[in-house]
Amino acid sequence: MEVRVLGALTLDGGRVTLARRDRAVMGALAVRLGASASVESLAAALWGDHRPASWTHVIAGCIMRLRRRIEPARIETTARGYRLLPEHLEVDAARFELLAARGSEQLEIGEPERAAHTFADALALWRGEPFVELLDWQPAQIASGRLDEMRLSVEELLLDAELQAGEVQGVAAAACARVAEAPLRERRWVILAVAQYRQGRQADALASVRRARRLLVAELGLEPCTELADLEAAILRQDPRLLSEHVLRIASPECPYFGAEPAGTGDAERYFGxxxxxxxxxxxxxxxxxxxxxxxxxxxxxxxxxxxxxxxxxxxxxxxxxxxxxxxxxxxxxxxxxxxxxxxxxxxxxxxxxxxxxxxxxxxxxxxxxxxxxxxxxxxxxxxxxxxxxxxxxxxxxxxxxxxxxLAPLDVARLRRVIEQPAEQAGLILEPGLVEILLRDATGRALPLLSRALREVWARREGRVLTVDGYRASGEIDAAVATTAEGVLAALSTDEARLLRDILLRLVEVTPDGTMLARRIERSRIAIDDAHARIVDRLVDVRLLTTDEEAVQLSHDGLARAWPRLGDWLADDVEGQRIMRHLGSTAAAWEAMGRPDSEIYRGSRLTSVRRWRAEVHPALSAVERAFLDASTAHETEGLVAVRTSLPDLQLLRRISR
CATH class of the missing domain: 3.40.50.300 (P-loop containing nucleotide triphosphate hydrolases)
Known part of the structure; x- marks a missing residue:
């Protein structure tokens, strides 16, 4: 079943006719294609705020008739209303968006002829204003406005493609018409001026740019974008790049990647994967x-x-x-x-x-x-x-x-979309090889760290190109990890910073050859009190730690390598870390075995641990404290017993003489 909404709603090219109310209900369901539309929202689409007394029966009747007319397509009843299923439907609005995306890809990879054909096919689907039967219904207004903005952009992309394909004469004429239709869209003036310049009409090109600037200042009270100013300067100096096959173009001034912060409700167009x-x-x-x-x-x-x-x-x-x-x-x-x-x-x-x-x-x-x-x-x-x-x-x-x-971690294919799609929308080019390097480094990493790294690459871009060198210069994803860790530390008080140090040092082990290894530690040995638990949660929130109900571990094995401060902490107290690791594992085993005296510390080991504890004042878990207290108590009892037995020993020595 073909459904056309880019203009008056029609089914199968007009072969299926609908009454006015049925057409409005069908249009409202098409606005929310694949999603449930409540009965109340359908009523609002039909009558606004003035529903007749029998409105529920009227809508039920419309649905019943539509179900018969659109088979094999289906309208499904949901708990809140009805849903038009996309299966067995060909909707021209969806087809338009698909063609627009395909044409953009073709233009980006240097196939302007194919892109122009695709854009022309997309625009040919338009017969008028989308969802024209529902202009007073807000959801239809939103959908119509979004589609219309896309149409204007595709008109400009078509001119771009034709100009790159060498159709200078046709583009110059078409650009004049497009400028007349939407004179406040700067991109149309840029294309017109470039086409005129390539025709050898340099004075006309300069006049078009200056006319655009005057018009925009007069109508909007704003200076035009950088693109127009750059084009004017290029025309005046007769920049040879104006005669190349590419239209002078700059990327969006806004970074398309979210960085460490989560995306918001206004970021849907940049959200992929x-x-x-x-x-x-x-x-x-x-x-x-x-x-x-x-x-x-x-x-x-x-x-x-x-x-x-x-x-x-x-x-x-x-x-x-x-x-x-x-x-x-x-x-x-x-x-x-x-x-x-x-x-x-x-x-x-x-x-x-x-x-x-x-x-x-x-x-x-x-x-x-x-x-x-x-x-x-x-x-x-x-x-x-x-x-x-x-x-x-x-x-x-x-x-x-x-x-x-x-939600599971994204696979490679969807991570690729997270990297590539925002760049494409912003008019950016990813240098060959960059995506593969990012995918390699991002595997197993938190998404915000990838996005933060991409922001750093964007800040080091060369024109419109995000480069491998820019990624290297940014410090790669490891630098994003270190920057995040340093930011957390800077926001903590002195006491909280000491707790953070204690937590991280428990989670890293240095091997005899100097390799730093991440350790998975029971949560009870890390979040030993409320203060430690709050720091653990903060580190988890910024994706430096990963935790479940049983254990905590570093999210990134290379944190100690990537964050110099943690490396310094480890180097400052190598022996202390060895003592801490042994104490933690021994105390845990002692607890699991029922706290037998046979497993406690004695002699020189106990002496070194007590000296370390007095000097460093480490934060110990309840089990670790109990273990050391039991070890100390046992040693004290032994010393008392020895002292008590000393007189008897002296007496035996005298008798033996």
């Missing part, structure tokens, strides 16, 4: 109104719920609030005021709620989340190692248990 999980998440949310998203630290859970789920719901016209709980988690929800039934609350980093000092406040927090889920839609994002803590909240856990989505 989770398309399959996003589709599954939206289906769950549409059907049940609730979603629990979990994944290991660094897998991109925050970006997924914000730039993925949240952005998609915003595009549908749903109001979205994103909150992150703290030590008083209930405070994060107090000011959330969203309309019932058409809103989404996203609770990001829910694991932070478990740091609440008052258990009663934690109970109130989860009770309020349950009420939010009943009133609207709820998405909860939590680190996977805290799922056990969530499971102990029996009431809430039972509600979300069947709506869990686990």
């Amino acid at each position: 989770r398309e399959q999980e996003l589709a599954a998440a939206l289906r769950t949310l549409d059907e049940h109104g609730m979603l629990l998203v979990a994944g290991p630290s660094g897998v991109g859970t925050s970006s997924f719920v914000r730039a993925g789920v949240g952005a998609q719901l915003l595009a549908r016209g749903v109001e979205v609030a994103v909150v992150t709980p703290g030590e008083h988690p209930i405070d994060a929800l107090r000011d959330v005021r969203l309309p019932v039934g058409s809103s989404l609350v996203i609770v990001d980093q829910c694991e932070r709620a478990f740091a609440a000092e008052d258990p009663g406040e934690l109970d109130e927090f989860f009770a309020l989340l349950s009420r939010i889920a009943l009133a609207g839609m709820l998405v909860v994002a939590i680190r996977a190692d805290h799922l056990g803590s969530l499971a102990r909240r029996e009431g809430f856990a039972q509600t979300v248990r069947s709506h869990l989505l686990m």
